[in-house]
Amino acid sequence: MLERPSTPLAVRLLVAALCGGALAGSALPAQADSTVTISQGVDPVTMDPLKRTITPTQNASMNMFDTLLRHDREGKIVPWLATSWKHVAPTVWEFKLRKGVTFWNGDPLTSADVKFTVEKIKDPAEGSEQGPRVNTIARVETPDAYTVRYVTFKPTAIVPGYPWTTSIVDAKYWKEHGNEYQAEHPMGSGAYVFQSWRKDEELDLNANPKWWHGKPPIDHAIFKPIPEAASRVAALRTGETDLITNVPPQYEAQISGGRNTKIESARSDRVLFIAFNTTKPGPQQNKLLRRAFNYAVDVPALIRTVLGGHGYPASTPVPPNFTGFSAKIPFYHHDLAKAKQLLAKAGYPDGKGLELVLNAPVGRYNRDKELAEAIAGQLSETGAKVTTKIQEWTTYVNQTSQRALTPLYMLGWGDNSYDADNTLTSLFESNARISTYANPAYDTLVDAARYEVDSGKRQALYDKALAILHDDAPWIFLFQYDDLYGTSKRLQWRARADESLAVDEMSLSN
């Protein structure tokens, strides 16, 4: 508990500040060895797992709630609450639930809870951000207590409803207490049991001894947010925390050189790219110019100089560990002469008369502004005049929503479906909200792939769609980020591509 302010306290503070030496060693609280402290940049915003999609909030709920399925480290779907799942009809997916799973209060977890969960997210009155994840599901059927069927509007080859991120809630508990109560009083079935939450301070969780998967190795988990990156690094170095997220590359040496700290990294599923707004008039509608700009950007140099080496050049919008990725698509290798040649062919010899704006957000993606400036510099080497327009995220994303950013704009895209579908439809289909590309031939291919059940045929469709994107170049293809984490040396944990922090995958050594 906090001490209340008082004059004697202030006097003690002054004394403490002046002769702090006497306090050495007493300032840091001793921590039990089986406690892990995790510091993300922001606190979870709610304990209600059905509302938000932002990573820090989901990282808290994933430790308290179970999902039907999970992804393993390689992105393969593995059983979780559901022991099996299959396509029983073109529009019907069936899940068999694990028996004997209970919520912390002893309520059994059954198909009724799954149905309640999906319907809650789907209800427009709830205003859940997770709505888009379940919008392909028409209804949920529960033939018996341990069988759930998702009936989709159209046939689909992909398991619907994001069963690897959708937390299953206790329907009975929810109905008893109502919506608002859930924001601070979660009731899950997961590995860690909610203890207390002081907002912006600490979320305390205890290992669930009755967890169906067995009691996890670490007894207590504390989520303690630290917004400022430099302070997060300092807290890791002083031992106040065991794991910090979003480490800027400039702190890498401090952490890897620390006596008790180390760096963990994972090739993120988040890709960064520069899109051409081909729906608005301008030189960016010329395919030759778009290809020229792809050759003009030196992606490995950007990764080396701006990201301290932490990135992987991307040949397609789909990361290599996703279903639908095509290894047949080549990279655009940096070639300034070829870029100039293509520009001349496009009608802009030496970039003459070309004045373009590169839009970018600031503070949204790791080193976004710096990257935009470096890219503008590289593009200007063709002779074109490329300037940057940097805006704060909320203003920026509103313009994205109206397809108003033009002719060039930076965007990052992270998806945890491990499947090409969401990426290729949301970003490039003519009628997608933020798409600034329109190509009927492409639309036909990705639409067909969405409903193709045969995996070989499906891959062939994606190969063709990705080849079109390479050739048409609606993007300057940049890179996948390498996510950096700092951890204490006593923590055993391997970072994951989907940015998730499952405490049951961690252990501590002494």
Next chain:
Amino acid sequence: MTAFLIRRIAGAFGVVAGVAVVVFIILHLTGDPAAAMMPLESTQAEIAAFRHAQGFDRPLWVQFASFAWNLLHGNFGLSLRHGEPALGLALERVPASAELAVTALVLAVVVAVPAGTVAAVKRNSALDVAARLLALVGQSTPVYWLGIMLILIFGVQLGWFPVSGTGGWQHLVLPAITLAMFTMARIMRLTRGSMLDVLQSDYLRTAVAKGVGSFRLIWHHALRNAWLPIVTAIGIELGTLLSQAIITETIFSWPGIGRLAYQAILDRDYPVVEAVVILGAVSFVVINLVVDLAYAALDPRIRYE
């Protein structure tokens, strides 16, 4: 006195109402939060549904009327981000912010008033030069830089104090010093200036002639008369401390209202921003009123009729 109080309280309502109008207009000019709140893959229909559910699709004047009506009932609405009542979110962070701001203010006054007094009495001595230099440094050091330096030196290198969050009194030390520095410098300069004026006045010369001891002369006769501008400054500084707390609370991961405001602004969480700003306006008005009343107590010549 009663008439004065009634006038001031009526004025205070006017100020808060004005602030409410301004904050509403500014927030709504900066854009619609729907696109920022919903994931990029949402369809236009899903965004429209969200806007409808939150009432952002109503004409601006209707939104304002509903905001004003709810405000009169003390209802700021639910936070878009947290899904909880906005006023409650703001109020539950007030104790942490108050703890930090009051500690910083006490720290600043305890150091600055004696230091400023000594500097004035020993004008142009080495002590005075040192105090003035310290004030210069204190006023020109960015809070952000100071906070990080204190963390690196006293947290990481020496390991004397924790660097983030709350807990025992140890957690207060670094953020309180960071927050106090600017205010400390300002009050020190003001005390010195005010004391110099008083020290040159006739009545002090008279007091010296009557043989009043120098300790009593300075701390009783001079400082008491120099207090008035200092008290005003302290009142204003409390406001400054609350606004600077945004940076300090973010650096030290202090769970106060400044950090809430910062995140709410980034998210365009209208109800929370409105609650924080109006709460801030109310506290400014109250502080000013208290300062005015303190005048009367300190200076018997001032009477509010």
